[in-house]
Amino acid sequence: MKLTGAEILIKMIKDQGVDTIFGYPGGAVIDIYHELAKNPDLRHILVRHEQGAIHAADAYARASSTTGVALVTSGPGATNAVTGIASAHSDSIPLVVFTGQVPTALIGNDAFQEVDIVGITRPCTKHNYLVKDIKDLAKTINEAFFIAQSGRPGPVLVDLPKDIQQASIDFKDPGISLNSYKPTYKPNKKQIAKAVKLLTKAKKPIIFAGGGVISSKASEEVTKLAKMTNIPVTASLMGLGCFPGTDDLWLGMPGMHGTYRANMSIGECDLMLAVGVRFDDRVTGKIDQFAPNAKIIQIDIDPTSIHKNVEVLCPIVGDCKESLSMFIKILVEEQKEKPENAAWLKTISDWKSTTPLKYDQGKDIIKPQYVVEKLNEMTKGEAIITTEVGQNQMWAAQFYDFTKPNHFITSGGLGVMGFGLPAAIGAKAACPEKEVIDIAGDGSIQMNIQELMTAIEAKLSVKIVILNNQYLGMVRQWQEFFYDKVYASTGMSHAPDFVKLAQAYGAKGIRCSKPENVEKVLSEGLAHNGTVIMEFIVEKEESVYPMVPAGKAITEMLLV
Amino acid sequence: MNTNKYLLSILVDNEPGVLSRIAGLFSGRGFNIESLSVAATNKPEVSRLTMVTKCEPQIIEQIKKQLNKLINVITVNDLTEKRFIQRQLSLVKVNAQPDKRAEILRIVDIFRCKVIDVGLDHFTIEVSGDMEKLEAFLSLLKPMGIIEIASTGSIALARENGKKENGKQTK
Numbered sequence: 001m002k003l004t005g006a007e008i009l010i011k012m013i014k015d016q017g018v019d020t021i022f023g024y025p026g027g028a029v030i031d032i033y034h035e036l037a038k039n040p041d042l043r044h045i046l047v048r049h050e051q052g053a054i055h056a057a058d059a060y061a062r063a064s065s066t067t068g069v070a071l072v073t074s075g076p077g078a079t080n081a082v083t084g085i086a087s088a089h090s091d092s093i094p095l096v097v098f099t100g101q102v103p104t105a106l107i108g109n110d111a112f113q114e115v116d117i118v119g120i121t122r123p124c125t126k127h128n129y130l131v132k133d134i135k136d137l138a139k140t141i142n143e144a145f146f147i148a149q150s151g152r153p154g155p156v157l158v159d160l161p162k163d164i165q166q167a168s169i170d171f172k173d174p175g176i177s178l179n180s181y182k183p184t185y186k187p188n189k190k191q192i193a194k195a196v197k198l199l200t201k202a203k204k205p206i207i208f209a210g211g212g213v214i215s216s217k218a219s220e221e222v223t224k225l226a227k228m229t230n231i232p233v234t235a236s237l238m239g240l241g242c243f244p245g246t247d248d249l250w251l252g253m254p255g256m257h258g259t260y261r262a263n264m265s266i267g268e269c270d271l272m273l274a275v276g277v278r279f280d281d282r283v284t285g286k287i288d289q290f291a292p293n294a295k296i297i298q299i300d301i302d303p304t305s306i307h308k309n310v311e312v313l314c315p316i317v318g319d320c321k322e323s324l325s326m327f328i329k330i331l332v333e334e335q336k337e338k339p340e341n342a343a344w345l346k347t348i349s350d351w352k353s354t355t356p357l358k359y360d361q362g363k364d365i366i367k368p369q370y371v372v373e374k375l376n377e378m379t380k381g382e383a384i385i386t387t388e389v390g391q392n393q394m395w396a397a398q399f400y401d402f403t404k405p406n407h408f409i410t411s412g413g414l415g416v417m418g419f420g421l422p423a424a425i426g427a428k429a430a431c432p433e434k435e436v437i438d439i440a441g442d443g444s445i446q447m448n449i450q451e452l453m454t455a456i457e458a459k460l461s462v463k464i465v466i467l468n469n470q471y472l473g474m475v476r477q478w479q480e481f482f483y484d485k486v487y488a489s490t491g492m493s494h495a496p497d498f499v500k501l502a503q504a505y506g507a508k509g510i511r512c513s514k515p516e517n518v519e520k521v522l523s524e525g526l527a528h529n530g531t532v533i534m535e536f537i538v539e540k541e542e543s544v545y546p547m548v549p550a551g552k553a554i555t556e557m558l559l560v
Numbered sequence: 561m562n563t564n565k566y567l568l569s570i571l572v573d574n575e576p577g578v579l580s581r582i583a584g585l586f587s588g589r590g591f592n593i594e595s596l597s598v599a600a601t602n603k604p605e606v607s608r609l610t611m612v613t614k615c616e617p618q619i620i621e622q623i624k625k626q627l628n629k630l631i632n633v634i635t636v637n638d639l640t641e642k643r644f645i646q647r648q649l650s651l652v653k654v655n656a657q658p659d660k661r662a663e664i665l666r667i668v669d670i671f672r673c674k675v676i677d678v679g680l681d682h683f684t685i686e687v688s689g690d691m692e693k694l695e696a697f698l699s700l701l702k703p704m705g706i707i708e709i710a711s712t713g714s715i716a717l718a719r720e721n722g723k724k725e726n727g728k729q730t731k
């Protein structure tokens with residue numbers, strides 16, 4: 001059967017099991033849009049800026065554990081998508097992004113709306129393709145999905161010249177033909193046996209879990225292993241939710257704004273089982289004082305993550321889930337005893353009681369932490385939380401008790417302001433039955449505020465909680481601590497009226513400036529059947545604590 | 561810092577953009593390329609890239625892993641760990657005043673290279689060999705006054721069943 005390039009694309013996207021894509025049209029993808037119009041069973045969510053399409057697809061992928069798909073036009077459409085692609089790349093999120101391109105005959109001629117998007121995105125995609133022959137189209141689409149989802153996931157971009165979309169060919173599914181791409185899923189059993197021995201001999205062990213646990217769906221295994229062995233767990237920003245935040249073995253997040261007990265545990269542990277983490281500098285602080293006494297076991301599907309930043313005694317290359325299952329099996333078979341770590345757990349619980357996360361909620365001014373804590377209470381820790389970037393993101397990570405994986409969706413590696421709102425829309429599209437809340441700062445929310453219209457049009461009701469401190473708070477905090485309180489260009493007192501802004505888009509807007517009204521406003525906003533902005537006027541110069549100054553050891557924390 | 565030279569032989573898909581992926585990986589991660597040579601192999605769909613890089617021992621591990629992670633890289637062979645044969649070709653234009661001509665020709669003879677262009681006051685010499693031979697050759701020519709040099713990158717192949725012996729490479 002003869003199909004056009006555009007028909008092949010839509011058919012193959014559907015064959016992948018994809019039911020929702022995010023995009024924005026233009027001349028170079030008009031043929032694909034024409035085809036989309038004939039396929040109402042493939043939902044297209046029209047964003048208001050291409051960056052929003054990518055963040056939404058990213059969050060869709062995370063909330064649903066599938067692959068996100070986005071479609072944008074050539075030139076400015078493609079360059080607008082780059083920030084989103086780079087964020088997904090940093091966070092290892094499976095995405096396939098289709099970009100329109102000028103016709104093959106014009107490529108290289110500086111044609112209207114031509115950019116070399118394959119060249120531009122080479123360093124921020126897992127892989128990318130320019131399709132120059134209709135014969136290669138089907139194979140390329142298959143490979144793009146396969147590469148995006150397998151091994152360490154990541155974004156793949158496929159650039160589609162207009163004449164390829166229009167050309168026809170006899171369609172048959174060619175499968176894939178990749179010469180050498182074979183991710184290692186099966187771990188080496190000997191290494192695991194060695195790791196089990198190390199683990200059972202440890203006196204002060206901890207588990208450090210990351211985003212890899214969530215992408216390999218290994219939360220259950222992490223939890224089971226921790227419970228079997230009584231080993232406390234910390235998780236990076238990307239790993240939050242992979243272990244219940246309400247459990248006694250939970251240490252909280254480590255790193256620059258980590259909890260006291262998580263950072264101290266890393267400083268003092270004699271063994272660290274690191275699973276699906278990449279030892280980002282925001283977690284490790286001064287690298288040669290990171291876990292100085294620990295033997296490190298590291299499980300990761302990506303060999304480049306091992307020995308990159310820290311020395312690892314027992315590296316295990318493989319899928320986190322498979323590796324942990326094998327770990328648990330060996331523990332059970334050999335009836336290994338729980339490590340002797342009662343004294344260790346006592347030390348940790350002392351750290352927790354002497355130095356918990358804390359803030360003072362007075363009578364007059366709302367503390368941002370209080371809003372997050374109330375939100376946690378009122379949603380029973382079960383909402384999907386997306387965030388913007390800055391203090392809002394850290395308070396969300398600290399004060400919301402994530403109990404399940406795939407419920408905390410944040411731009412971790414790249415830290416993109418403007419991520420949270422489009423991400424909330426993507427998550428809501430994936431999980432319509434869930435409450436989806438963007439915890440935002442007054443600065444970040446203005447970076448992709450236009451996506452309010454997307455939420456309204458697509459009837460994807462999301463809740464936006466703006467913690468309005470009238471500053472680019474996180475940068476202001478650095479200026480306060482390290483730059484003599486010179487608040488250069490971080491004031492945000494010139495801001496729109498967020499309540500009216502919400503109304504202008506057709507959403508509901510509520511403002512709250514008194515601590516005693518926080519609960520009332522939250523419950524009104526959560527109960528509303530539609531998109532809502534809840535703006536909380538909070539303490540202007542509140543800072544995130546603990547804080548490890550850049551370049552210091554993570555045990556050298558500034559405390560409140 | 562303790563840096564070594566490494567010789568990598570990398571098989572890649574012979575496709576547009578592959579070289580730029582590899583060059584981009586090196587520049588993006590702050591690795592350096594001393595020399596590079598690329599051409600198709602006996603299989604037209606595969607190219608061989610031979611690269612000399614200078615770095616610390618821990619870094620070479622990252623370089624090899626990062627190269628392997630590129631979808632278009634088929635194999636990465638670190639020849640430094642093996643017995644290998646290596647060649648580089650240089651064209652050397654050297655001052656050749658009448659009183660020096662005989663001596664230059666003697667050196668050319670000893671190193672078994674060829675004079676491929678002769679002028680009133682210069683020779684252009686073609687020399688090939690491993691890096692040590694080329695360095696020795698150039699150091700002898702230097703006093704005569706080298707005008708210009710053009711060199712290829714190294715190319716190399718592992719010797720058959722070649723494990724490195726006593727840490728020494730055989731030529």
Ligand SMILES: Cc1ncc(C[n+]2csc(CCOP(=O)(O)OP(=O)(O)O)c2C)c(N)n1
Nearest residue numbers: 390391392415417441442443444472473474
């Ligand atoms: C796109 C982008 N630009 C700049 C930054 C640098 N940056 C990090 S946090 C921050 C302040 C964010 O302010 P706001 O959204 O008001 O959040 P707050 O820290 O006050 O909670 C800035 C400017 C960034 N992360 N992303």
